[in-house]
Amino acid sequence: RLMASAKTNIGSTLIRLGKPKEAFQAYEEGLRYAEQMPGELYKGLFRLNLANAHVWIGDAERALPYAREALAIFRRIRRGPWEANALMTMGNAYLRQQRFADAWETLTLSLQVAKQSGEYRVYGRSLLNLGMAGLQLKKQEATSLVEEAIEFYRQDDEVYPAIEREAVLQDGLRLLSQIARQAGNEALAEAIHENSARQQGPFV
Numbered sequence: 001r002l003m004a005s006a007k008t009n010i011g012s013t014l015i016r017l018g019k020p021k022e023a024f025q026a027y028e029e030g031l032r033y034a035e036q037m038p039g040e041l042y043k044g045l046f047r048l049n050l051a052n053a054h055v056w057i058g059d060a061e062r063a064l065p066y067a068r069e070a071l072a073i074f075r076r077i078r079r080g081p082w083e084a085n086a087l088m089t090m091g092n093a094y095l096r097q098q099r100f101a102d103a104w105e106t107l108t109l110s111l112q113v114a115k116q117s118g119e120y121r122v123y124g125r126s127l128l129n130l131g132m133a134g135l136q137l138k139k140q141e142a143t144s145l146v147e148e149a150i151e152f153y154r155q156d157d158e159v160y161p162a163i164e165r166e167a168v169l170q171d172g173l174r175l176l177s178q179i180a181r182q183a184g185n186e187a188l189a190e191a192i193h194e195n196s197a198r199q200q201g202p203f204v
Contacts, residue, residue, distance in 0.1 A: 044073035080117030
C-alpha cells in the first residue's frame with residue numbers, strides 16, 4: 001500500500017510538472033502494485049489516475065476504458081465520492097471528443113452523485129463542465145449552470161484553494177460571455193468580458 005500511495009503522489013506531481021510520459025509510467029507501476037493488493041479501492045484509483053492523465057493530454061480514447069473500469073469498481077464497493085470523480089472524468093473525455101450529448105448525460109449524473117455523497121470538489125467542476133456541454137448543445141439551462149458554478153466558487157472558502165477558485169471563476173465568466181454571444185447579445189458578451197478582466201487577481 002505504501003508503494004502504491006507513493007506512485008500516486010509521484011504521478012500527480014509529474015502531471016503538474018508537464019511530464020505526462022513519466023506520470024503514466026508511475027501510475028502504471030502503481031496499478032501493478034494495486035493489482036497484487038487485497039481490496040479494490042487502489043485498483044480503481046489508479047485506473048482513475050490514468051484516465052485523468054489521458055484526458056489532461058487530450059487522449060480521450062485511451063481515457064475512457066480506464067474511467068469505465070474505475071467507475072465499475074467504485075460502484076461495486078459503494079464509494080460515492082470516487083464514483084462521482086469517475087463520472088466527471090468520463091464526461092470530460094466526452095467533451096474532448098465533442099460528444100456533447102454524452103457529456104451532458106454523464107456530467108448530469110456526476111453532479112447528482114457528487115451532491116448525494118458530499119463530494120463538493122467534483123460538484124463545482126461538474127457544474128461548470130455541464131454548462132460547457134450545455135453551451136454546445138444550445139440548452140437554455142447552460143447559463144444558469146455556469147452562474148451557479150461561479151457563485152459556488154465565489155462563496156467557497158474551504159473546498160478549493162484561492163488560486164483554483166480564481167481560475168474557475170474566469171473560466172465561468174468566459175463561458176457566460178460565449179453563451180451571450182451565441183444568443184446574439186454582443187453587448188452583454190462584451191460586458192461580461194470586461195467584468196472578467198476587472199476581476200482578475202487573488203480572491204480576498
